[in-house]
Amino acid sequence: MGREVAGSCLDGVVMEMVSAYCGRFYAAKPELAAGRIEAIGFQVGHQLSERYTMDRPRFTDHLEAIKFICKDFWSELFKKQIDNLKTNHRGTFVLQDNCFPWLTHVSLDPSMESTDATESDPALLGDTAAQTTSMLLYFPCGIIRGALTNLGIPCAVSADMSNLPACSFVVRIKT
Amino acid sequence: MIVCVAVVGHQNNPLYLQSFTEADDALKLHHVVHCSLDVIDERVNNPKRNAPTLNETFLGLLYPTENYKVYGYLTNTKVKFLMVTTDLDVKDADARNFFRKFHAAYVDAVSNPFHVPGKKIASRSFGARVSTIVKSFGSGTTV
Numbered sequence: 477m478g479r480e481v482a483g484s485c486l487d488g489v490v491m492e493m494v495s496a497y498c499g500r501f502y503a504a505k506p507e508l509a510a511g512r513i514e515a516i517g518f519q520v521g522h523q524l525s526e527r528y529t530m531d532r533p534r535f536t537d538h539l540e541a542i543k544f545i546c547k548d549f550w551s552e553l554f555k556k557q558i559d560n561l562k563t564n565h566r567g568t569f570v571l572q573d574n575c576f577p578w579l580t581h582v583s584l585d586p587s588m589e590s591t592d593a594t595e596s597d598p599a600l601l602g603d604t605a606a607q608t609t610s611m612l613l614y615f616p617c618g619i620i621r622g623a624l625t626n627l628g629i630p631c632a633v634s635a636d637m638s639n640l641p642a643c644s645f646v647v648r649i650k651t
Numbered sequence: 652m653i654v655c656v657a658v659v660g661h662q663n664n665p666l667y668l669q670s671f672t673e674a675d676d677a678l679k680l681h682h683v684v685h686c687s688l689d690v691i692d693e694r695v696n697n698p699k700r701n702a703p704t705l706n707e708t709f710l711g712l713l714y715p716t717e718n719y720k721v722y723g724y725l726t727n728t729k730v731k732f733l734m735v736t737t738d739l740d741v742k743d744a745d746a747r748n749f750f751r752k753f754h755a756a757y758v759d760a761v762s763n764p765f766h767v768p769g770k771k772i773a774s775r776s777f778g779a780r781v782s783t784i785v786k787s788f789g790s791g792t793t794v
Contacts, residue, residue, distance in 0.1 A: 523762045529727035530754060533706040626728045626768075628661065 483577075490578055494611050506607075510614045517618020518625070525623035528552055538649060541627045542569050549623060567649040571620075572642070578616065579641035582609055610635070613643060620645055653736050653749075653785045654719070655680040658757055660769055661729035663688055667757075667772045671785055680719075684733050687714045687721040691731055694723075708754075709747050724750040730757070736788075749788050756780045 494513060502509035528549055535541045546558035550573075560572040613635035621633045630650045637643040655677075658667040668684065670677045690713045710723035713733075720741060724732040732753055734746070760766065760777040 519764075519768075522768055526726075526728055526730075526761055527758045530758060532727065534708060534725065534727050536706060628729050 487578060487581060490615060491581075491612070494615065498608070498611050506611075510611065513611070513614040514618040514621070517615040518622035519618075521619035521622025521624075522626045523622075524552070524619070525549070525626045529627070535627065538567070538629055539563070541624065541629055542571075542647065544627075545620060545623060546571055553619070567651060569647040569649075570644050571647065572644040574642045576616075576641050576643045578612060579609070579637065579643060582612065582640060606637075609637065609640070613637065613645075617645060620647065624649075652738060653734055653788050655684060655733075655735040656753065656781060656785060657681075657684045657731075657733040658772065659684075659688060659731040659733065662769075663731075664769065665771070666730070666769075667777070667781075669778065669781065671782070680735055683714070683716065683719055683721060683735055687723060687733055688731065690714050690721075691723050691725060695725065709750060711743065711746075712741075722746045722750070724754065726754065732757070745788065749784065752784045753781065756784065 493516070497509040497513055498506060502512065529544070532544075532548075535544065542561065542563075546561050550556065550558050554577045556573075556575075556577070558571045559574045560570075562570040562572070617633040617635050621631060624631050624633075624647065632648045632650065634646050634648075635643055636646060652671075654672050655668075655670040657665065657669070660666050668681060670680045672680070691710060694710055694713075708724055708726055710725055712720060713723040714721040719735050719737060720739075722734045722736070722741070724734075726732075732750055734749060734753075756777060757772075759780075760772050760774050761768065763774065766772065766774070
């Protein structure tokens with residue numbers, strides 16, 4: 477798949493924003509940084525959902541709105557759709573993306589895990605790497621939450637990454 | 652001629668309200684706008700079954716009074732657009748066209764990163780754009 481220059485720039489901006497918030501502004505308080513990044517995503521999602529729902533009829537129920545996020549909204553953002561949508565029909569939706577574009581350039585260094593003979597604790601190192609990566613996911617979480625909130629569906633969104641670059645977003649609708 | 656336009660947020664909070672008359676009847680127009688909000692609520696909460704326009708954004712004629720006709724538009728994000736006109740025979744297509752442009756102007760205004768969601772739209776360029784759209788209404792020209 478060809479990539480536009482602007483797409484690569486955006487990837488860079490997102491990564492740099494996350495690292496700026498985690499490493500500089502809120503270096504001591506990672507949970508504050510997460511909240512801040514999520515809030516930026518919220519505003520972005522809020523504004524984008526207004527634009528992308530312009531020419532479509534109103535949604536009748538939650539599922540339709542979530543489907544809109546999975547298909548049209550995701551294709552506008554990432555030129556691809558969500559790969560798998562699961563729901564328990566009681567307000568929880570799992571949106572799974574098998575190749576999330578913002579994670580395609582992230583790799584957890586395998587040498588870190590293999591050189592466990594060194595003095596540092598390998599579990600600790602792997603843990604921080606995973607933590608850094610999970611920071612990248614607060615922004616898209618915020619986007620989803622912002623878009624859904626603007627569509628009249630208050631919800632909580634969390635992300636879960638199992639094996640890169642696949643990840644899943646869990647949407648819990650507040651009743 | 653369009654005498655008044657309004658943008659109303661999802662909690663029925665006014666986001667933008669502008670009248671286009673010389674006479675001092677702004678209050679009356681605002682009253683008409685507020686009355687129409689009830690009609691929108693009624694339409695949305697008790698939709699007629701099998702109506703072709705069930706979930707369309709354009710709500711059509713809401714509230715005909717002796718002097719005015721009020722047309723409404725409801726977006727996916729529960730933002731309401733209202734237009735009060737003195738024209739007696741308004742073509743549906745014209746009204747739709749007007750709201751489409753109005754909505755586009757609104758979307759551009761709220762996409763401003765300095766705009767606070769839920770607050771009144773203070774942008775002057777939005778006001779100017781809406782005036783242009785209002786002036787071109789019914790004249791067959793496109794903005």
